Amino acid sequence: MLKKHLNTLITLFFLLIFSGTSYAQTTTKNSIPLRDFLSELEATFDVKFSFADTDVDMVFIEKPSSNSLDNILNELHEATGFSINKLNDRYYTLTKTTTISICGFVFDNFEENNIPGATVEIYESNLSGITDGNGSFSFENVPLNSLVHIKHLGYKPIFIEAKELVKTTECKTIAMALSYQELDEVVVTQFLTTGLKKLNNASIELYPSAFGILPGVSEPDILQTVQALPGIKSVDETVSDINIRGGTNDQNLILWDGIKMYQTGHFFGLISAFNPYVTEKVTIIKNGTSALYSDGISGTLSMRTTQDLPLNFSGGAGFNLISGDVFGVIPIQDNMAVQVSARRSYTDFLNTPTYTKFSEKAFQDTEVNSESEFYFYDFTAKFMYEINPYHKASVSLINMSNNLNYIETANDTLAPNRSNLNQDNFSIGGELQSEWTDDFSSQLSFYYTQYDLDALSISNNDAQQLEQNNLVKESNIKLTTYYKLGNHINWMNGYEFTETGIENTTNVNQPPFASNIKGVIRKHGLFSEIAYSSEDEKLTGFIGGRLNHIENLDTFQEYIFEPRINISYELLPNFKTEILGEYKSQVTNQIIDLEQNFLGIEKRRWILSDGDALPITKSKQGSIGFNYDTNKLYVGIDAFYKEVNGINVYTQGFQNQNQFNGEIGSYAIKGAEFLINTKNNHYSAWFSYTYNKNDYTFDVLAPATFPNNLDVRHAITLAGNYTIGDLKLGVGLNYKSGKPFTQPNENEPINETVFPTEINYEEPNSSRLPEYFRADASANYTLKIGDKTNAIFGVSVLNFTNRRNTLNTYYRLQNDSTIETIERLSLGITPNASIRISF
Template sequence: MLFLLSFSMNGYAQNVTDKSVPLRDFLSELETSFNVKFSYADSDINTINIVKPDSKSLDIILNEIREVTGITINKLNDRYYTLTKTATISICGFVLDNFEENTIPGATVEIYQSNLTGITDATGAFRFDNVLENSLVYIKHLGYKPVFIEAKEFVNTRECKTIAMALSYQELDEVIVTQFLTTGLNKLSDASIELNPAKFGILPGVSEPDILQTIQALPGIKSVDETVSDINIRGGTNDQNLILWDGIKMYQTGHFFGLISAFNPYVTQKVSIIKNGTSAMFGGGVSGTLHMHTIDELPITYTGGAGVNLISGDIFGEIPITENLAVQVSARRSYTDFLNTPTYTTFSEKAFQDSEVDNEGEFYFYDFTAKLIYEVNPYQQVRVSMINMSNNLNYIETTNDSIAPNRSNLNQDNFSIGSQLQSEWTDELTSQLSFYYTQYNLDALSISNNDLQQLKQNNLVKESNVKLSTNYMLKERINWMNGYEFTETGIENTTNVNQPPFASNIKGVIRQHALFSELKYSSENEKLIGIIGGRLNYFENLNTFKEYVFEPRINVTYELLPNIKTEVLGEFKSQVTNQIIDLEQNFLGIEKRRWILSDGDALPITKSKQGSIGFNYDTDKLYVGIDGFYKEVNGINVYTQGFQNQNQFEGEIGSYAIKGAEFLINTKNNDYSAWLSYTFNKNDYTFDALIPATFPNNLDVRHSVTLAANYIIGNLKLGAGLNYKSGKPYTQPDVNEPIDNTVFPNEINYQNPNSSRLPEYIRVDASAIYTMKLGRSAKGTIGASILNITNRKNMLNTFYRLQEDNSIESIERVSLRMTPNASFRIQF
């Protein structure tokens, strides 16, 4: 990463000293002194300087010129010699620490372009012959910052070059579990989980590493409606998750109405999943945080790949342009608008059940990402990221009594761009300045009754953000992080109907200023790692309210005994963006969610507090962990919770509290991994204005169990698993008086809210992946998976509607039936 600035890259001329002379002039002196002639290309020697050798022997002088400059000298006869710049050179060096006091044995030395690699010996020395002069030498060692040096810098030195490596102090993501359930899933010292899609192994029902599908294998993270865009972390709603892509907040996360993740895993380097103990750097997301990162370092060589499955095809590439500039791009598009597959059929049945859409509907999605990485100098790097994603549904319905067909369009788009400037000012002080702009747009248009009636609906989110953070190493084991963040979020909701005339346009803007600070301490033996910090937010909703909110954070891990650690985590968090489920204005029967802003009245700032304590035992072959937690979230509105009973239009403000425990046991070796996880949640609402005031949360899934295993046989990976969940609560009509005739229009007379339970949920999944070598640097992967092998009909939700004839219609939403998928990929 540490390249010299271009103005200092002048070949051998950069080692000019007071005693050196141009090689061209020295050759002229030798021609006069020894009565010889040298033939050479001016471009080969014009930039080379040399210290005159002391010897009076021409052979010795010429040999020294060879060693120092790398020039090849051939003797044609006693008078004529030729000089040519050699294509290969020999290099040697000593690797020391940055004080040049201690050697570093075992450092890895890789020479790109020459395909050479090795390690330093006990004295920190290395040597390579036949090195291409334009090669790049890459030196790395655990605990030190990597070093990049051009091979030609080695040739103009009389002795082996000394390379000093600086200590790396920013080891904030210490991995304490090298394999967690499957390869590519790691648990870190701060109790967060890190997913590395490039190293991902296999999970049941997943033949490709879908990011939002994969994280649901973790205890405490589930989706009650079987989607990836409605993920519930410890009983919270999806809009209460902070989802970041390269530091940019995402307001759209799924394709195909939430059945497929909108983020390409093949350009995602790592994913951080945080359930509690969040860094003070992050604001929002009272339930959990999911942070996706694409590459941050310059790729040395070109890599890429492409693949197809039964829904879509994609392509990606990482392309070095110059030594200090590279780009990463990816593109994916479904072919569901012109080809129906078994996977598309089952997905459609799940997405469009209880809607007006049938097989005549045309649906497709796409996403595109691009990233530019530029090394300004050895200590500063600029990154620019962009992502664009879209879902499009077009539906035409022809009826017998209509001249013109009914036409409907539903489009969901997200465009985001962000940049980061990473700076290293000293070995102790670094900073990061970032900016992003994101825009989310949901457009719905319905034209019916022979083009006479039009319904237009729109939800528009625009958000800008700038953040500055610094990290300072106070002492060797104490790191101090500070920063400032400004966010402006504007949201608009519009509805327009021409017959009968109706128009609604609700706009809001909230500006947020935040100061944050955090200290991290690691004991010398690393038995104790502690992070404590806080965040002070100032919220201003234009013309509505102003409020300060302080959010303390704590994250402590301590090794009680060898292989046994305890974790104590706690946080206060707040957020001002929420989603309402628009039941009154559903489009084609498809549930739409609209983003809205807190206004300090009907929807106050949502605030949470959470504490947890956990214990885990970890060895190479066995991991056992248990966590207990308590979380309370205040300032919720019934509109954001998706009620489908007597409370769905009340607009009351309340809270919910969750008491829970998570247990995981995982046994593993190089060939297999098997695990059993269990999650218990008791999740209750409290709305003082309702009767009763306290009742089960819509997401109160008390028990959740996962039993799964994967096995590797050579190039074949197999996975199978079983998922069990107790039924979520719902509300039934009153048995004795199901309809209330005392109001107009009549209403359903319900029992107590969420007093009934759906049947239990059971699903068995399996998957297989086979990898083969295709040439020297390419490999192919064939994958197959089946969701719900038993084709069990799992009930996801039940609600009721009152018909015109005063009869009650029961609506049942069911899970995916047996869903096969297959994929083929090439990567190089």
């Protein structure tokens, strides 16, 4: 209320000033009534003016100094906005203009480059559009007194009166300044490709709507894109099983509109489950995480849909060789709007080359045969409501599903074996953002998410039935306050409560077996953080921490303090250093079942820490980085150390002698990341190198220390993209050294002295897979159909050299006491194509 009253007084004050100014103009020494001046012109030049009395009454002007009638009339038009038309040599008409034609040319004030794709909105009308390839725009029938809003990602928005842009022989040039926000100052305006930006706090922001092109991707894929960054890879070549600085996928915190997601992929990890066309911003954090976030001991990916109310309807639709989708952003009222999207695959009734290649990879070494039927879908919705200028509310919903059904017929059975697998996620959340004063604001949020994985297998002439289920239910509420202590210091505080319940069920009718393991953990978190930015913005950063109280239905409870630090300092012009550190913890993990669980397709089950067999997983990490940035060149290097304690071999996917031991241990990573990126308005090329030394320590095993299953020592990416008008091209090479695995002992591969007989392995992870190499390419072309409608055609090829990389090797003992070698291979050459319409 305080701010509301203050704004009202300020508005009244300016109205009084404006009124006084207007009156003063009418009584200045040189001002005369327009009606009197027209009479004077009629007598001087023997002409007649026709006009409406109400239009010219009370209009005062400064008397033009010119002696030419044409020049005088032009000055009158400029001063009054009246449209003056000549009927013949003597008669003229004056009409009050209500609409005008405008045009402009937009460029950046730093390098004076054109700015194509800038959004131009005309307030007080439904007119809007974007600047063309030359940075120009034009509109007809624009209300005279309307306001023109010009904005573009990375630039400060501009507001300009329409009458200042009246179309003449030459359109007005408009310079846009680069946008620098306190604590989130943009370090590079283009990072690898358009739509990727690195911030002062070392996090990366991705903007799908402004996204350029990456090799191997015909249209944006959020989880594929983040793997272009140093230190973020996937050892099994999926988009959902992402390893950040050597951590496992379950150690990543994945948020969608503030909701924690337990399912992130379609087609068993080969396709991202999040629609990029309704995702406005993605924030990627590898270290130096804000105290605002809990969980995610390896990294955080926070996705956000649009936060601002749209002025006009927009949307799009398209399809590729796997699925089709549609989305729309729909204004309901001035203060209310909805955003919706839907996507579904057509793989259950149409086979394409892309689907064939994906199937070969996803279903290798499983029970699924070529007669399987698979499809997926996802749906999102968001409702936005501006209660008043100081309070905004929103509700977001996402639902996604994977479905697999197949029938397996054997010659010696009367009935076929029937199996199905369903993987579903439903989440809903809401936020209330409030601005109480100029210095104090708050955000109240909540969410509920449910993940459900069900498998059913019926075999032996319908006599045997196996049911398996993994169910996760989580509720969360969070209150965050922001207080501005001064021009350079901000203070954030908050409280968060999370309740997580997980259930794992297995039922077999013959022979009878039933297992039902469930648990609930409640977590309370208090957090506080001080952020600082110096006046010259050379020093920025924050320091803070969380105090978590974790309890498991009175079975165990623990208090954990998690300090966080993030500091950036500009040592020299364009040269900065970053010091980051954090302590984090989490209570949810995924165990990896290497048997034919869940039909051999989805082998990961979510489980909760119990304080005993699986303790709370904790991490600590520190890093120091240096980067040099100009508008054309970015060079960065980071060195880091990370230690994670409280891991269980069941969560690491061992496939050797330690597979079933259930031991508790830790891993430590020493690493460095290097990136060089050169770019301009037409191209971007980059080279990245990542070094990781990742070792396990299990005190009860022999040896106690050995390489981590994700110990990929060297990873190199060389890639680039080029824009030629409306055509974008991308090509890239990826190299990784082989990950470790364990071979059977060459001299005595089988241990027959124990029962049952087992494989006699060498030391854990003492061998290495062959090196990994993949080359990708992509292209897309934008065809402008109308002022607001574009068609985008895209093609891509993954692994165009068709190199079959070995992703994993393990061994199984057969009934005849022979050893079977299992190799999981990468995707072969995989084409894709897409067509989209945006409006």
